[in-house]
Amino acid sequence: MSWGTQLWDQYENISSQTNKGIEFLEKYCSFIQDRLAIEKEYATKLRRLAKSYQPKKREEEDNEFSSCQAFRNVLKEINDLAGQREVVAESLEQRIVQGIQVLSKALRDERKRCLNEGTSLQQTLTAQLSALDRAKRNYEKAFRESERAVENHKKADMDLNLSRAEVERYKNIMTAKIQQSDDAKNEYANQLQKTNNLQRQHYGVALPTVFNRLQELDEKRTGGIREFIIGTAEVESAVAPIIARCMEGIVKAGESINEKEDSFKVIERYQSGFTPPTDIPFDDLSKHNPDSPLDSRVLSNHFTVKGTISKGVKKRTAIFSFFGSNKEDFSDLPPSQRRKKLQAKIAELQHKLNQEV
Known part of the structure; x- marks a missing residue:
């Protein structure tokens, strides 16, 4: 089914529909632009996050723990994830946004040409219809005048009081009016034939051709949106394996944590080497020499x-x-x-x- 045959009388609606379609395409372009801006912002914030949580110099001693080492590896994978989001944003801009902008401009230019051609065809038909209307009015006027001239001639011919010259004058007027009526009739018939031919060509060939081009334009726009939507998924799919490897790296980092080993390292770090204090002996003051110095009663344990x-x-x-x-x-x-x-x-x-x- 084609617009040229099914929508032959819907010029304004077709014009509106094609304009709305292109506006929708441009709206989708704005959506992708906003999305890639979010992707860029997300990537930037991920990088900033990973950088801000990098171990400080004063925390280097803690890096021996498996949990700290795992976290450093997680930060590395997060940084790689940020890089993939940047790749997505760049691909969306180059492949989708630029593609939509090129298509949108081409569609608008083609639509403008089609509408200009359609307007020109409509103006030509309108001018011919106006010419037909003028020819018809001239014919109607000439026909009425010829009828009056015939009627006046009949009356004059029956009036015995009029001279032959006067009757002849009415006859000449009648003949002239009849000729004018015939000429107007022929002109009307000629304009009618031209109008019908033009109208048949207009609605049967010329305007349907324009409408079919607009239909192709709209279908191209619709097909373009389909390809662009699929393209966004392909952009994501292209980085999916790398993102999956980043996830595997994060899982591997988590699995590398050994709580027993970290617990042993705490012992190694803080073990003093001292033995727990022995029992404190009972200090029986009655058995000590009261003259001995106080220091002699110091515990023998050092x-x-x-x-x-x-x-x-x-x-x-x-x-x-x-x-x-x-x-x-x-x-x-x-x-x-x-x-x-x-x-x-x-x-x-x-x-x-x-x-x-």
């Missing part, structure tokens, strides 16, 4: 209840003097932590020594 080295114990720092200051020999740390730090320091010095050799 560790206080809090587990720290008592002030009565002399610190052995001489053997670590080659490390430099007390802070460098880690003397302020508990034994276990100090041992690990010293071992690391020795390994570092050994490495430097090997490099120099």
Whole structure:
């Protein structure tokens, strides 16, 4: 079914429909533009989020925990996800938005040409109908005048009081009016034939051709929307495998967390190496020499209840003097932590020594 035959008398509605169709196409273009703006904003915020949660320098010690390492990997995958959203936005702009803009301009230009041609055809037909109307009015006027002239001639011919010359004058007037009526009739018939031919051509060929072109234009617009909608899905599908790998990376990061291992690392980090304090003996004051100094009653255990080295114990720092200051020999740390730090320091010095050799 074609618009040219089925909608032959719906010029205004066809014009309105094609305009609304192009406006709808441009509305869909605006939708895609707003969407890709959201995609860009989302990607930017994802990158900013991943960057803001990157471990700070003061948090480097915590990076040994599997949960912290997993979180760093999650941030990396989030950053990759942001990159894929940027790819989606770029593809939507280049493939969909630009495609719609090109199609919209082409459709508007073609629609304008069709409407101009249709307007020209309508003006030509209107002008011919006006010519026919004038010819008909002239014919009607001439016919009435010829009838009156015939009637006047009959009356004059029957009037015995009129001279032959007067009767002849009425006869000549009648003949002239009849000729004018015949000429007007022929002109009317000629204009009627031209009008019918033009009208037949107008509604049978010329205008249907324009309407069919407008139908093709509208179908092209509708088909374009179909392809653009499918295209948006294809853009998403193109990055889906990479996004899936990002999700797999996040799952892998989560699965790498080992709570037992992290718990053991807490022990390694904070274990002091001290033994729990022994039972505090009963101090029987009656068995002590009252003249003995108070310091003689100090607990024989060199560790206080809090587990720290008592002030009565002399610190052995001489053997670590080659490390430099007390802070460098880690003397302020508990034994276990100090041992690990010293071992690391020795390994570092050994490495430097090997490099120099």
